[in-house]
Amino acid sequence: MQDKTIVELLKSEKTHVDVTVRGWVRSFRSNRFIALNDGSTIKTLQCVVDFENFEEEILKKVTIGAAIEVTGTLVESQGQGQTVEIQVSKLTVLGEANPEDVKLTILSPKRHSLETLREQAHLRIRTNTFGAVMRTRSKLAFAVHEYFQKNGFNYMHSPIITGSDAEGAGEMFRVSNLDAKNPPLDENGTVNYKEDFFEKETNLTVSGQLEAETYAMALGKVYTFGPTFRAENSNTSRHLAEFWMIEPEVAFNDLDANMDLAEDFIKYVVNYALENCADDLEFLENRLLEEEKNKPEAERSEMKLREKLQFILENNFKRVTYTEAIDILKRSKPNQKKKFKYIIEEWGADLQSEHERFLVEKHFKCPVILFDYPANIKSFYMRLNDDGKTVRAMDVLFPGIGEIVGGSEREERYDVLLQKMKTMNIDEKELYWYLDLRKFGTATHSGFGLGFERLVQFTTGMGNIRDVIPYPRTPGNAEF
């Protein structure tokens, strides 16, 4: 392992020492100044070569994207915007990069579109934008773990392959080992999954919540952080077929405590990014400003990226019942002037993205937690309120993103849950273990799910969710 990475060298207080550093060439100006990057930071280390001391054949190979090793003396930099630089005494080209190869153009100073970069997902990570996004993603992921561990939660790995398709949160991917063309059939002529690997039909999980509940009812506080899947044909900038989800679940928490947890958690991880990704966020903020220059003024963000993150930290999330929200929406200008695509006519309507964004961005101008939704537009496991028509559900709505968190207090009463399952045609035999939790030592408990990529999008200001995950899976796309 190299002694020091560039991020460490740039912080060096000790100069006039010999160092060796390895990385990739970002630029080579005047046959003299190499900007070297090793991925440890968005910044480059300036390596100054005296071309008279090096063979031309070697310097020719110092092209954008080439891997090199330099040894030299670390000195205070003469140039602007950098603290130290290396006076190179030895230079080795480890791996060349043919400057004429068309793929390498994505590394050129000329900005390429995010769409073009997406087609070269194995190389786009070498650009400043994706380096910044993925370093920030990594830091955010760690902040998630640190928050929960500090607060006494146990990380729980819920299963990825599931034999249960009962939650009905969306279409699922089938996992199978049977002959794809001629699957074995049973006497009724249907596919005989008894001959499959798991001896039953299995799918990829859409949520680890139900299993997390089994652990919360023993360990008290748990969270999951793992991949989840939706086989939905949604080609939008907000949907992936494979994405990472965070699902805390806490015994004895009611909905109020659940809201407190969601707000505290989000503020922690956003603050962690502000404190630990300063250089990357600065770059991403400027990238966003640049990108928005091409947009009509009305579509530009009101706040700069880091202002927006700071705003989240400094404001209480406004807590509003669904019923209040419907009143506000019914009386709103876009509703009355029929500017909404879906006009809000009456209580019970499912809120669309346009309504959520109106509430957050126009009406309240701050993050909003909507709660107590109509029972019939929400999942079977949410706790029924005494009014008999609303459930203890909550959604956290963010500016620019819409729903970032969905959660609820869970129905902990056996009879009420069983009745709900019957009404909603949920197979109670298959979910016997979920019902067991209500038979043996049941108690109030709550939790929520947060789509990690939405959080990364919000924090980095990236408009398309495909640009915040290394290898996005979407309809028709499972490259690499």
Place this chain on the structure above:
Amino acid sequence: MQDKTIVELLKSEKTHVDVTVRGWVRSFRSNRFIALNDGSTIKTLQCVVDFENFEEEILKKVTIGAAIEVTGTLVESQGQGQTVEIQVSKLTVLGEANPEDVKLTILSPKRHSLETLREQAHLRIRTNTFGAVMRTRSKLAFAVHEYFQKNGFNYMHSPIITGSDAEGAGEMFRVSNLDAKNPPLDENGTVNYKEDFFEKETNLTVSGQLEAETYAMALGKVYTFGPTFRAENSNTSRHLAEFWMIEPEVAFNDLDANMDLAEDFIKYVVNYALENCADDLEFLENRLLEEEKNKPEAERSEMKLREKLQFILENNFKRVTYTEAIDILKRSKPNQKKKFKYIIEEWGADLQSEHERFLVEKHFKCPVILFDYPANIKSFYMRLNDDGKTVRAMDVLFPGIGEIVGGSEREERYDVLLQKMKTMNIDEKELYWYLDLRKFGTATHSGFGLGFERLVQFTTGMGNIRDVIPYPRTPGNAEF
């Protein structure tokens, strides 16, 4: 959220304060002493009730597994083995647990077999053993993240659904959305995956390594930590169809640096468990002693659980070439007396579990890193040594577990890699992106994979891998 959990209350220095605590009843002795557990620790909090102050109807419901809330005064405990207890002034039963229900017998003080508990994986987490294992698992997972983040690694989410089946590390599970019984066929009569969700055949990943390499060659140091899958019909105590893997990958690291990293990393996480899971490891150590009493003396562990962990910390891992190992094995007693199932005849033999265990447990009596394996028994991507017949592969072998880490320096030379792929029939078109890494700024790099469940097994002393993951997936088993 409740104010304080039991693990916090047990550390209280302030007594004679009123507290409220919620949890599940572990026992209720003499109609007076409730042992309450909330999952935050393996320990219970003693709650002392004066039965004259409570209705008999309520006390009757204080049975094993019931959820209760108690309010009372925290006082220094009179009893042994506990620092504080609660003098209960108020007791509420939140959720009853019918003591006659057969499922609840797994919570009874009478020890049940791990096999029986496995059938009730949603309830087994309420037992001391599984509470201890899963809390330790959570802490180990955090130690993994903390180690890498402290050392400048970026966490990378490699894809779970993969369109590439080129690595050939094992049989894969197919992921599909086509009609299972009557899939569409193309003009050649084969299944037409162009009509599938991803418009190609897709599988569950067996390893994130190749994608991690693409990120290491830009960000320098990366690691993955995610689920991986093997559709192998292995019904052993060491195999799962779904398991979590950790795969660091580091640009500019050679094999020596890779060994240093593996050793340093393992020592860090094991030490983290010793420091942060003291109560759970104490319990698990005693559990193991108890379990081994039923074994013949020769099969019992030579060291107690925590001694074994300490031993790992205090000893250098012995680094031995494959060639040296073969010499040792050929001359060994079990080989000469034909006690091995597979007799080692000559250089080139693939080592079996029995050989690895002999080297670790009998010969060296310490963790061993074997390296420089024959090229033809290892993967295509491992770097060829100058001898032309061995590759820069390494396996870390642990007592009781066998292989816990497998890794290598990667073949960074384009021509050598291409030749190897041709020889081994790896589709170079499909892996064009992997070859690209050798075209543009290639450099020495190395990494390894560690099966997280093997690490949890080693740390907790659990004999069967199905008992260290919440919901194990094995042939014929995808319950819950």
